Amino acid sequence: MNKPLRRASIFSLLLVLSLLAWATYVQLARGDSLRDNSHNSRVAISQYAGPLGDILAGGKPITGSASTDGDLKYKRTYTDGKLWAPVTGYASQSYGSTQLEALDRQVLDGSDSRLKNPLEAVTRERSKPGDVITTINPAVQKAAYEGLGNKTGAAVALDPTTGAVLGLASTPSYDPGSFAGSSTKDQKAWLALQKDEKQPMLNRALRQTYPPGSTFKVLVAAAALENGLYSSVDEPTKSPDPYRLPGTVTDMHNENRSAPCENATIRTALEYSCNTVFAKMAVDLGQSKVAAQAEKLGFDDSKLDIPVRAAKSLYPSGMNDSQTALSGMGQFDVTATPLQMAMVSSAIANDGKLMTPYEVDRTTDGSASALDRNQGKTYGEAMSKHTASELQSAMGTVVDEGTGTNAKIPGVTVGGKTGTAQHGENNSANPYAWFISYADAGNGHKVAVAVVVEDSDAARADISGGGLAGPIAKSMMKAALADTGS
Structure with a gap:
């Protein structure tokens, strides 16, 4: 063999060996990632080769599957899709999946190894898909969704003793079934949702943060009691009215100029929602103590998964005293999700212990056998029982005599706090209306709720937490306690 031919042969051999090495690497080292890549058409074909398992609420499926004529033999269907979209997310042949549809995908499509029997493990046949059992109470969910109606907003209900999410609504909503397939009609539905300025696909309950306004005052009150600034809610505070913001020539007044806010007790200050009292209280405490209390209740947690990840609620740092004063009334740069404010109310209702929120009770093998079960977990001791x-x-x-009377429920102990948070440059836009609350039926059954109305057709002068958000919270609390005979 002459030299040029020998060199060509050696070069060809090296190419073959390199190709074999690369193929081996791809199969062994990158096989799993390539199989799971969303751009791999085989993933979608496998996922939709048979009916998906179901997501259930109240013991009934809120999802289903329907046969199709294409390579993807089945597509996801939804019952009352707009009602349940903030819980389920979507599973689309063309656009992937989100929320529970994504996080529990392997259970729902049968690819979870825990679903395989020994024969399926050898043959690699598709297993019978499993189901996802949520903690959502359908009556609470319906009360939240119908209460929000045409308003833009969100509502969350929690069981304070376990952390179970009983309701999770966001409006405007969308029907995930409208783009579950891969037809032209599905594509048009998807594009219309992407262009909708009202952002119906935004989960406002978990992923949108708002200034919490006066609902944040209960957190500042907790910090004052925890740090010994005041011994009880009936001890007079040191609170001038008006209150001059430190380092400025600006006097803070209360919305109701005739309210008895000067040196008011915490009870009176919450009843009349006295800005001056809590602004001064935040300055007296200092931002570090308010921040510590906020963190105990879940603020500044960037990894809160229920299992869908919630946006981080923020209590800012690096503020001067006048900014700290504004933070005491839930303004400046304080932001919170509706879930976060439900957690605040939940900890108070549960005697100071905050439970970690969760919306999946268990996943199953499609029958009665649980693959895993959520037993509830303590987030932390947010405050003392006192x-x-x-x-x-x-x-x-506040509910019996103050701004929250719209939330009264006969025969049930109800506590709440209203909030109207400024919005827009120089408060130019309509304010956000908040209401956080808890209800105790006296028989071990409790519920904690947070509602925010971001936008409504109400006149600006008629926007209030008690007027807009309070009745929604009341309907949710009544629904949650209905099975207790209350």
């Missing part, structure tokens, strides 16, 4: 008891009493006064 502090929680004091705040329960003061929030009860």
